[in-house]
Amino acid sequence: MVNVSSLSNAAPMDTSSATPVSRAFKVPARATDGEKADTLIEIENFDFYYGAKQALFDINLKLDDKRVTAFIGPSGCGKSTLLRCLNRMNDLIDGTSVKRGSVKIRNIDINTRDVDPIELRKRVGMVFQKSNPFPKSIYENVIYGLRIQGETNKAKLDEVVEKSLRGAALWDEVKDRLHESGLGLSGGQQQRLCIARTIAVSPEIILMDEPCSALDPIATAKVEELIHELKKEFTIIIVTHSMQQAARCSDKTAFFYMGKLIEYADTRMIFMNPSNPQTEAYVSGRFG
Amino acid sequence: MSSASITPPPPKPPVQPKPFVIHKERTRFFGLTLDETIRAFFGGNAFMAVVVLALITIFLFREGSAFFGQNRASITLYRTAGLEYVDYMRAQQEGHTALTRYLFDIRLRAVRHLTENEALSVAEANAKLAAFDEFAGRYSDTIEPVRGFVSDLTDVAVAIKEKYTINEDAKTERAQFLATGMTAEADAVKIAEIDFKAELAPLVGVTPMYVEAANGVATAINDVLATAPALPVPSLESRMTRFKELNREYLATFPETQRKLETWDYLKPVPALDTVTGFLFGKQWLTASFWQDWYGLVPLFVGSLMVSIIALFLAVPLGVGAAIYINQFAGLREQRIIKPAIEFISAIPSVVLGFFGIAVLGQALRALSQWEALSWVPGFPFSERLNALTAGCLLALIAVPTIFTLAEDALNNVPRSFKEASFALGASRMQTILRIIVPASLSGIVSAVLLGLGRVIGETMVVLLCAGNRIAIPDFTQGFTAFVQPVHTMTGIIAQEMGEVVRGEIHYRALFMVGLVLFFIALLINFLAQKIVRKYRISIG
Ligand SMILES: Nc1ncnc2c1ncn2[C@@H]1O[C@H](COP(=O)(O)OP(=O)(O)OP(=O)(O)O)[C@@H](O)[C@H]1O
Ligand SMILES: [Mg+2]
Numbered sequence: 001m002v003n004v005s006s007l008s009n010a011a012p013m014d015t016s017s018a019t020p021v022s023r024a025f026k027v028p029a030r031a032t033d034g035e036k037a038d039t040l041i042e043i044e045n046f047d048f049y050y051g052a053k054q055a056l057f058d059i060n061l062k063l064d065d066k067r068v069t070a071f072i073g074p075s076g077c078g079k080s081t082l083l084r085c086l087n088r089m090n091d092l093i094d095g096t097s098v099k100r101g102s103v104k105i106r107n108i109d110i111n112t113r114d115v116d117p118i119e120l121r122k123r124v125g126m127v128f129q130k131s132n133p134f135p136k137s138i139y140e141n142v143i144y145g146l147r148i149q150g151e152t153n154k155a156k157l158d159e160v161v162e163k164s165l166r167g168a169a170l171w172d173e174v175k176d177r178l179h180e181s182g183l184g185l186s187g188g189q190q191q192r193l194c195i196a197r198t199i200a201v202s203p204e205i206i207l208m209d210e211p212c213s214a215l216d217p218i219a220t221a222k223v224e225e226l227i228h229e230l231k232k233e234f235t236i237i238i239v240t241h242s243m244q245q246a247a248r249c250s251d252k253t254a255f256f257y258m259g260k261l262i263e264y265a266d267t268r269m270i271f272m273n274p275s276n277p278q279t280e281a282y283v284s285g286r287f288g
Numbered sequence: 289m290s291s292a293s294i295t296p297p298p299p300k301p302p303v304q305p306k307p308f309v310i311h312k313e314r315t316r317f318f319g320l321t322l323d324e325t326i327r328a329f330f331g332g333n334a335f336m337a338v339v340v341l342a343l344i345t346i347f348l349f350r351e352g353s354a355f356f357g358q359n360r361a362s363i364t365l366y367r368t369a370g371l372e373y374v375d376y377m378r379a380q381q382e383g384h385t386a387l388t389r390y391l392f393d394i395r396l397r398a399v400r401h402l403t404e405n406e407a408l409s410v411a412e413a414n415a416k417l418a419a420f421d422e423f424a425g426r427y428s429d430t431i432e433p434v435r436g437f438v439s440d441l442t443d444v445a446v447a448i449k450e451k452y453t454i455n456e457d458a459k460t461e462r463a464q465f466l467a468t469g470m471t472a473e474a475d476a477v478k479i480a481e482i483d484f485k486a487e488l489a490p491l492v493g494v495t496p497m498y499v500e501a502a503n504g505v506a507t508a509i510n511d512v513l514a515t516a517p518a519l520p521v522p523s524l525e526s527r528m529t530r531f532k533e534l535n536r537e538y539l540a541t542f543p544e545t546q547r548k549l550e551t552w553d554y555l556k557p558v559p560a561l562d563t564v565t566g567f568l569f570g571k572q573w574l575t576a577s578f579w580q581d582w583y584g585l586v587p588l589f590v591g592s593l594m595v596s597i598i599a600l601f602l603a604v605p606l607g608v609g610a611a612i613y614i615n616q617f618a619g620l621r622e623q624r625i626i627k628p629a630i631e632f633i634s635a636i637p638s639v640v641l642g643f644f645g646i647a648v649l650g651q652a653l654r655a656l657s658q659w660e661a662l663s664w665v666p667g668f669p670f671s672e673r674l675n676a677l678t679a680g681c682l683l684a685l686i687a688v689p690t691i692f693t694l695a696e697d698a699l700n701n702v703p704r705s706f707k708e709a710s711f712a713l714g715a716s717r718m719q720t721i722l723r724i725i726v727p728a729s730l731s732g733i734v735s736a737v738l739l740g741l742g743r744v745i746g747e748t749m750v751v752l753l754c755a756g757n758r759i760a761i762p763d764f765t766q767g768f769t770a771f772v773q774p775v776h777t778m779t780g781i782i783a784q785e786m787g788e789v790v791r792g793e794i795h796y797r798a799l800f801m802v803g804l805v806l807f808f809i810a811l812l813i814n815f816l817a818q819k820i821v822r823k824y825r826i827s828i829g
Binding site: 092094119128130144147194201 | 619620703705706707708709710711712713714715716719723724727728
């Protein structure tokens, strides 16, 4: 039985049930399942603060290259915070600080003084929860990242636009209206435009913060399909509140609770056979 | 925690349905409910605002519109009394005066050259220029015959006009007597109908003689020019050539003047449209003159425009720059200091600013302009303490808070997500500002600037005190020096002259027309600003 009040009270979770209850979703097999992946991002003993308030507690996590990792957990547990630490978007918020630990991408600590966050963000792109195309044409939206890098070659830009829009599975829908405003697209198209804009600067990593939460099921399915395509080229980290989505899309899943990493394992393990009872309670929908 | 409880819930006792009461007694004021009263109150206020605006418009129109009729009468009198005729001759005389001034300018340059570059004393320089002076004297004398005609005929024309005015006054006086039933007094008022044709005879009669005299002048000028001496300063020869050229152009206008004089007809009607174009495009604003009053908007409009341009030129970078800084760079503490400080400027009474302009700024700017190291600045140095620049600087101060506040609002309205998206794509702060934030808020910024302009155009006290109040179109041939000349403005003229005019007479009405033009300019600016803002809301989605 779902007891809603148990979360809002932040009471210790129910751990009485050891046997898995019925599952509403399956974790499909994947082509990459058997292969061994390299580690791309390494987070060690990571503590993060908003002013005096600690948001992340001693996170240790190794994220795989060219794989999809899902971050799950109840609201306010720090998923977005951790995600935004990976491209230092939190720098934009006053008073944030990393008090301990490190985030290393390809063995480079991204929080040292000589790292330029602008260069970092060119390598680590981000897609936001609410689609946010610029009030510019579709074309200009896609090439924004290149424009600010000073690219002016028209042929090159055209090529990137087509490649990125194809990559975001949007090309066929917008190829005749490239010079119309990006705000004239539907919500799902706008979100794919934002993905196209992100892959246009050819990053290595794409961070997605609840990219489908504002989309209807059909648009969601399209984006999920896209994620499968994208992982051939990019490493993807996705925050989601949908267990189904995490199960469908990700190779590994990390479960967070109150700023702490509770469990991190293959998605199959997390959903079929979690070792931690809190994870078990969360994924089976008995809380959160 | 209830994971084990699968027992069915106990049967509930049947509940009595609550009575479905949805009626409520409302308190009423004058038969209206509270909601309706509040509505009526606000609706009434909004309605009042519209009514007041309409009344103001109607009032301005009513007071101003009679101007055109009166102006037409004034211009008609200008013609019938022969003033126009004399002005043709005067124009000829003034053309000559301007040329004489050109000669003096050459002499001034020659003296400066001789004393500075050739190290002569002033006396030696004057000696060297003796031949030139003798030539200039002869040149300036050539116009004497025309001058004689003009001064004689001026008196004749003024006398006719005077006679007519006295007669008109007498007519009104009699009408007043008659209106109050005092017939005896009314009969005592003497009215002598004016026979314009007879009165104008001495004027028109001289046309052949005048033409002859003018031809004589032309011959004399040609003769004098033929004997022009060589200048002791070779570098000024080109100016002498230019002088001769100007003379040729001047002499070429003689036949035209002659034609005008010969075909002049005192009864030719003045087209009604002339009074409108004469007001809107007239280059002279001349009042209380013994000769003829002119109500031309151009010098005032140009003055207003110039101070506004200077003000915006300074205030836009300041206001928008400050807004961008506060919105994008400043920390909380800075915001808390700078924002109120800028907004406080608008609390300074403009008369205090004007006082500051007279006492400090005008002086300081002039001193600055005379500083050697700044002589490269266009327009520097200048000698007038109160001029368009002084007024413009102070108006900029008035416009900055408006522009700053509205531009800051516009920047604030740019969704945070745009900024985040831009940063996430690897843009620097500057790139984000220039490529995303400013373009997204551009229409808001433009309307901020427009409203700043509205504020500046309507400002009165500062320009009245600091613009120098010279009613003349600045001389734009000298480039930027035009901006450091004294000007008068539309607001300034109303404030200055409204107190001295007689209610209902033409000057009074002319000032109302100026007010009406101001009103429409303000309306236009606000309309544009609103239109742009509306477009901007849509573009943000
Ligand atoms: N800008 C901020 N300033 C201060 N505290 C913040 C800020 N943003 C987030 N927090 C706090 O940090 C904690 C983690 O927030 P975060 O947004 O990472 O949660 P989340 O897991 O993404 O939640 P959700 O699923 O609702 O998006 C929360 O307690 C939140 O209140
Ligand atoms: Mg979040």
